Amino acid sequence: MNAPVQSNKKAELLATTVEHVDITSFDARPIIDSMRKMSFSSRDTARAADIFNMALEDETCSPWLILAGSTSAGGCMHVYRDMVQFNMIDAVVATGASIVDMDFFEALGYKHYQAAGPVDDNILRDNYIDRIYDTYIDEEELQDCDNAIYEIANRLEPRGYSSREFIWEMGKWLSEGNAKKPGSLIQTAYEKGVPIFCPAFVDSSAGFGLVKHQKERAKAGKPYMMIDAVADFRELTDIKIAAGTTALFMVGGGVPKNFAQDTVVCAEILGEDAEMHKYAVQITVADVRDGACSSSTLQEAASWGKVSTTYEQMVYAEATTVVPLIGSDAYHRDSWKKREPRQWAKLFGK
Template identity: 25%
Template structure:
């Protein structure tokens, strides 16, 4: 699917820039991936934009200052000092030193947390301040709903090595491949070690010939412009064998499959103005209502293939959409549902009614009722039976999760489901526990919800093989980490083929 950048959308005299799905096939290096992230959404866009801002700053005569309250001897402190030695930054200074001794003006990059005792100075003294931390700390008024300039709200142990690799290429011409970045992350701190470990576990399960990998996705990963990354997980050799997703993800991804656009939100436009112009906001990204009109048209064609004589599964609806793209949109090979259709990969939506797709089926049935036709019944029990067939016919199963929610738990629940059938119905269905798992989600277990649930906790329910299994918990924003994982797997396959 070739994405051609369209003209800006003008609303009330304000130009809204079209975004572009992140196409990892175009990029070879960390710097190039980060540059592509500028046209995506959420944390990935923040990382891309801050990196480009830093590139400009360090090329100016007056170098920016690093404010950091951490230990100088740990990997993060050493990375900051390296960037000073390269001449990119003037020095690394403690927050209290900055507050007490530094003059007004200049550019400052504040890395990690800082005490409220020094906030006034950090917020008022610089001409411009960039913030990199996982506490959502920035200058009052700098951050607004859907607008996150000059900040990356993720752990600096990960963000700084990525930025260092990108700047090293842009300023010094020294390229860093993703596998090289992951090697550095192994020793850059506890969190980053787990990030590297997660990539290795994902690659291992994909290349285990006995293992069927199920990918689960929640959150706004397609409107985040990562639909091609998801499609690549289907299209690569030894790709995932099934996907469990929210319906919203597939709807937004279908918009991109139809070569429609999303746009960068401008905070000068209120949500009331957006509503009046038919622009639906998802955090920092806009989905035109006209996109859904074309999605509805695609759904109408797909639903015509069902006569209502029997209940159908959600994966059958998605397969029909994939076939529609195959038959009517020949340039859509990299659309998620088209790629899944071409490769026989089932895409399940276990909470089908909670989505635009569910709305479309419901409205379709109301239309059918007017002509005394048979409504289409989507029975998600059929999805469970279909997934069970995949599981029991696989020697091993692995799970790769972005986020949490129903898409995560529904596939994990297949092991207790089989156990329950065997116990209550006296059946002899082969039981399976997950042998591999990589989860990318920033949520911690302390909140008590499923998104933060650890694999060990899942093991207490009989879902995970805690004795022999290999698992990684990666507590980061998936929009930041996921593209590097996909690129790592793609590059691994290329290196293996040489």
């Protein structure tokens, strides 16, 4: 790969960092209480907050965080970390980009940047800057992320690993003094015993590091480690069976959403009794008219036996505008303080 153009232009483009919102620094309860008396997306947001709080108050319930899209890069990274830190979440299912390109990337000490305004994407390419809507990432720094994944893979026994198992190793590596930024989602989940699954793990910066690991090991005639996607499905289904009552707090849709919902069906096929996810919230801007799985409503999921329609709410809103409100509301209502941590990582000897 050719070296990037080094100029003042790159420094100018990467001048303003994204600052992640802190749900503990403000109390959203009055806003949610007011929204409950309104209509449209405001009332939907309030009901979603109510359902999430019901799940936290339900002593039998295990809430899961389902993440797709780029809200972590956009400023919600610490919201998700704090949900785990404050015992609101027992398991995470996410895209590889949310976990690796965003959270792990910042744990290495790097930042995401705000775009000052419209710019020619060819200029961004000349300066090795990647764009996510109005957010920038330094490609050179992202390649360091690839290399860190490569290093972690090289130190593991050559065998199959679920994404949950490999991400646990990433958390362990960070906790050993390799984190430049403390309190990442990965490291916090590792320390709290909260498993993270990325069912499409290699569709991220991790993929490049793992391909490099396999290519070099194969060329040297040595065995290599690999990601076992079937183990992902089996392990999350094991958690669903053990959990009983579950709640899904979903940001976006796609593979993470369907993967988490399908555990109910998988358990049934295995001959296990697993109830539908009792509580479910989905925050999305997707349309349902094309029949896409990622944009299917929670009511539609009920026809598949995945989600109960008693306590479910679709919120059609851009997630960075409502996730901090729901997170802050839940934090300040204190139900998380009474929850028993499930620490599902213990199911796998972690």
